[in-house]
Amino acid sequence: MSDFDKALIEMAIPRNDEGPVFDEPWQAQAFALTVKLNESGHFTWGEWADIFGAEIARASKDGRGCGNENYYLCWLAALETIVTAKNILSAAQIADRKEGWRHANEHTEYGKSIELDHAH
Amino acid sequence: MGHNHKHSAPLSDTVLRVKSLESLLVEKGLVDTAGLDALVERYEHQVGPRNGAAVVAKSWVDPGFKERLMKDASAAIAELGYSGAQGEELVAVENTDAVHNVVVCTLCSCYPWPVLGLPPVWYKSAPYRSRVVREPRAVLKEFGTELSADTEVRVWDSTAETRYLVIPQRPVGSENMSEEALAALVSRDSMIGVTVALNPTEEAA
Incomplete structure (x- = not known):
C-alpha cells in the first residue's frame, strides 16, 4: 500500500469498495490537484491532514454536515489554505483568477472557446 | 449557427474556485494536465x-x-x-x-x-x-x-x-x-x- 492509500484511509475519504467516490466533477478535480501537489513534493500528507483536519473541525463546529459535498468543500478550503501557506500561490492571485473565470463565463459567446483575458 | 447563444447561467462559486486553482497550478507547471486527467479518469467509472x-x-x-x-x-x-x-x-x-x-x-x-x-x-x-x-x-x-x-x-x-x-x-x-x-x-x-x-x-x- 502506498503512502497515499494510507493517507486516504486515515482521512476517511468517502469511498466504496472500488475507491474514492465523488458526487460531482469538481470534487474529483480538487482531489486530483491535491494528490498531484503532494506527489511533486509541495507538502506531505501529514501537513495536509493538519490543515484539512482543521477545516473539518471548523465545519463540524459550525454544524455543517458530513456528506460528500461538505467533505469536499472542506477539502477545497484546505487546498486553498495550503497553497497560500506554502507560497505556491497568493490569495490575491487566486481571487484575481476567479474573477477572470467569472468574467469569461459571463461574456463568452456561442462557438468560441473560453479564454481568460489577462488584461482584466 | 449564427444565433447569439450566451452561457448566461453563472458557474457556481465552488466550480470557479476549483477552475482557478487548476488553471494557475497548470500554468505554473506545478501540475500537468495529462497527469491530472489520468487521475480523474481513474475514478470516472464511479458515476x-x-x-x-x-x-x-x-x-x-x-x-x-x-x-x-x-x-x-x-x-x-x-x-x-x-x-x-x-x-x-x-x-x-x-x-x-x-x-x-x-x-x-x-x-x-x-x-x-x-x-x-x-x-x-x-x-x-x-x-x-x-x-x-x-x-x-x-x-x-x-x-x-x-x-x-x-x-x-x-x-x-x-x-x-x-x-x-x-x-x-x-x-x-x-x-x-x-x-x-x-x-x-x-x-x-x-x-x-x-x-x-x-x-x-x-x-x-
Missing part, C-alpha cells in the same frame, strides 16, 4: 457512463420510455434513479439515418455527468471545443466515424442549464439481445456522439 448506457438500452427496447425520454429526459432518467444534482435540464437527441448528433461545450466542460460520469480529457480540450463546431465531419472522422454525405450533422452546445445526451442508433444485428447486453454496446463516446454504438460482435471497452 458512469454505465448510467447513460442503461438509459439508452432501455430506450431501444421500451417505446414508452423512449417517448418520455425524448419529451423530458430529466424526468425519464429520474425513473431509473438518476438525476442532475445541479438541477440542470437534460435533453436527449436521437441519431437516425438522416441526422447525427454530437455534443460539445464550447465554453468549458459542461457535461451530463450524472449519466456519463466525468468528461474525458479530449472533451475538455480547446481543439475539440472549437473544431467540432467548425468542422464536425473532420473531427468525427478522427474518431473513426464516417457519415454518409446525406446525413445532417447537428452540433449541440452544452450550457450550465442544458446538457445533452445522444441516443445512438441501435446496431444492426442486436434485435435479439437483452437490455443488459445492449447496454454493453453503448460506449461513452457514442453518447457524446463522436462514435456510433458498438456492433454486437465488438466488445464494449
